[in-house]
Amino acid sequence: MSDVAIEAVTKTFGAVSIIKGVDLAIPTGEFAVFVGPSGCGKSTLLRMISGLESVSSGTIRIGDVDVTRRPPAEGGTAMVFQSYALYPHMSVSENMSFGLRMNGAPRAEIERRVGEAARILQLEQLLDRRPKQLSGGQRQRVAIGRAIVRHPKVFLFDEPLSNLDASLRVQMRVEIARLHQEIGATMIYVTHDQVEAMTLADRIVVLNAGKVEQVGTPLDLYERPANLFVAGFLGQPSMNILDACVHAADGTQVSIRVAHGPLIGLELAAGHGLAAGEPVKLGIRPDAIRLQPRGRGEMPADVEIVEHLGDEVIAYLRLPGTPEAIIAKLEKSSGVRVGDACAIGFAVPELHVFGTDGLARTRLAHSA
Amino acid sequence: MESHVRFWRVVLLAPPLLVFGLFVLWPLADSFRYSVTNWNGFSADAAFVGLENFRKIFTDGLFANAIVNSAIWMAAALVLPTGAGLALALLLDSGVRGAGVFKSIFYLPICLSSVVVGQIWIWIFQPDWGLLNTALSAASGETFGFAWLAKPGTALYAVIVAWSWQQTGLAMVIFLAGLTAIPRDLLEAAEVDGVAYLKQISHIILPMLRPATVVVIALSVINSLKGFDILYIMTGGGPFNSSDTLAMFMYDESFKKYKMGYGSAISVVLFVITLTIIFVYFKELKKMDEIYE
Numbered sequence: 275m276s277d278v279a280i281e282a283v284t285k286t287f288g289a290v291s292i293i294k295g296v297d298l299a300i301p302t303g304e305f306a307v308f309v310g311p312s313g314c315g316k317s318t319l320l321r322m323i324s325g326l327e328s329v330s331s332g333t334i335r336i337g338d339v340d341v342t343r344r345p346p347a348e349g350g351t352a353m354v355f356q357s358y359a360l361y362p363h364m365s366v367s368e369n370m371s372f373g374l375r376m377n378g379a380p381r382a383e384i385e386r387r388v389g390e391a392a393r394i395l396q397l398e399q400l401l402d403r404r405p406k407q408l409s410g411g412q413r414q415r416v417a418i419g420r421a422i423v424r425h426p427k428v429f430l431f432d433e434p435l436s437n438l439d440a441s442l443r444v445q446m447r448v449e450i451a452r453l454h455q456e457i458g459a460t461m462i463y464v465t466h467d468q469v470e471a472m473t474l475a476d477r478i479v480v481l482n483a484g485k486v487e488q489v490g491t492p493l494d495l496y497e498r499p500a501n502l503f504v505a506g507f508l509g510q511p512s513m514n515i516l517d518a519c520v521h522a523a524d525g526t527q528v529s530i531r532v533a534h535g536p537l538i539g540l541e542l543a544a545g546h547g548l549a550a551g552e553p554v555k556l557g558i559r560p561d562a563i564r565l566q567p568r569g570r571g572e573m574p575a576d577v578e579i580v581e582h583l584g585d586e587v588i589a590y591l592r593l594p595g596t597p598e599a600i601i602a603k604l605e606k607s608s609g610v611r612v613g614d615a616c617a618i619g620f621a622v623p624e625l626h627v628f629g630t631d632g633l634a635r636t637r638l639a640h641s642a
Numbered sequence: 643m644e645s646h647v648r649f650w651r652v653v654l655l656a657p658p659l660l661v662f663g664l665f666v667l668w669p670l671a672d673s674f675r676y677s678v679t680n681w682n683g684f685s686a687d688a689a690f691v692g693l694e695n696f697r698k699i700f701t702d703g704l705f706a707n708a709i710v711n712s713a714i715w716m717a718a719a720l721v722l723p724t725g726a727g728l729a730l731a732l733l734l735d736s737g738v739r740g741a742g743v744f745k746s747i748f749y750l751p752i753c754l755s756s757v758v759v760g761q762i763w764i765w766i767f768q769p770d771w772g773l774l775n776t777a778l779s780a781a782s783g784e785t786f787g788f789a790w791l792a793k794p795g796t797a798l799y800a801v802i803v804a805w806s807w808q809q810t811g812l813a814m815v816i817f818l819a820g821l822t823a824i825p826r827d828l829l830e831a832a833e834v835d836g837v838a839y840l841k842q843i844s845h846i847i848l849p850m851l852r853p854a855t856v857v858v859i860a861l862s863v864i865n866s867l868k869g870f871d872i873l874y875i876m877t878g879g880g881p882f883n884s885s886d887t888l889a890m891f892m893y894d895e896s897f898k899k900y901k902m903g904y905g906s907a908i909s910v911v912l913f914v915i916t917l918t919i920i921f922v923y924f925k926e927l928k929k930m931d932e933i934y935e
Binding site: 347 | 825827828830831832833834835836837838841845846849850852932
């Protein structure tokens, strides 16, 4: 097990810059998840750590070793691919032991390690089967087993669950979490699925257009997104972003007028840099929206669509006379129906303020 | 099945079946029919001779010679174009510069008629001013005038070189297609596992190329058994039958010696050999299906 340090790493393909200077420290034993939209560079960054992709500039260290220019085999990483990358002509056991055999490991040691990995992943009964005779979940377990037998310093997972169906994905997610608890190795996991990121990660690294937008624990990122991108990317459904304008700013006290809505008073940390008349964005999670009878709340809305998810209800609200739509996540007992005329109330403590630069302004205390 | 569906199936399948029947099945059946006669190819009379032609085949020294030559021809056709095609495919797939151009260049000979290829290599092997002897003379400093195609010891092998030159492009293209079908992830997984490139070739690439290899080998064997035109152009089976293969032998007996019955019997033997190889080929293909998706 080792820590991973990424310093000022860039990657360019010709004139196209894919990774634009990433600095990151992943401590030993941490489960770090790289998340971001397609094309953000998360897989490229993972492949650079593995050595499969060259580094244009910067350094990557695993433990005390600078692996920036080293071939993949010398980095001490093991990788689990989205496609499983199992050798179709080899049995499960041969697949898992392939790397060790090719590198001349003693036979007894190979058998011990394969046996150990098979036990951890419950593959003992399948060792003689070929990949074609396995289900998707079993194949991915074999791919993970192949990584485990090498006792790598760092496990790298490149969207390992993307090819599985929804229920199997949940099951495998739990297995990977259990695996991390059991072997406690440093793991770096790439996904575009924010649920995987939120549930698996010790820390999430949100990437966008080749840059790190924010690094933090899942709850940190959910509750205190550093910018509009992170706010919009994490959370399902996405955070509602409303146009607003600073009504008055007096030191840390700022009052903000929501377009077509109420005036809200907030206390922001010093240095927020907001001035009266300045446009801002207000972010509010769908679960922080309260529906009230029309006339009591300050923001009238019509219910356009209602989705019943069993334990909760997603309501799509339209502000009359505006193109703006707001999504609310409500309890199943809310009784909301399509066509209801209602008013929106905010849980003010849960509002997020973003300046025109897209960056969040830190809240201090909350006032209605 | 609804009757109009059946009607259209029959209508659409009829033309190709008719052509196949007329130009493949009928001549094939006719070969079998003639193989038990003593027909000379012209006469209206052809007497039934039972299995006499076949008995004669297996006691004919020229047939034994043709079988040995065919075996050498087939073995060489298997090893040379397959090996060279695989090596070229691996090289061109490794991202070498100008791979696209080289692919076209190496594939070009297969587009040429065997007659043209044969003529090119006749010039190359020409004793006095041929490219090969000229090059050998320049390299050794002595005048080199060996008649490659006129010596019994080298004639067959000289044609094999020409044939391999032509067939390598086909093997290369099939292997390249096979290489493209190998998921990059498999090789990257091996790379991360520290498996050296030569071991990747022997343990991953070659086994994964097995379906392509089966196709290349089957095509090589079948093409080599049919190999006639290039031999006909370059040596005509000579000198002294030293480059006579089964196909050449069959041609000579049927059309030069006017023993169509005997020639047909030889073609039936050739057919059985080819059929056996195809049977093995299909069996291998089925095995591939059980391993690969």
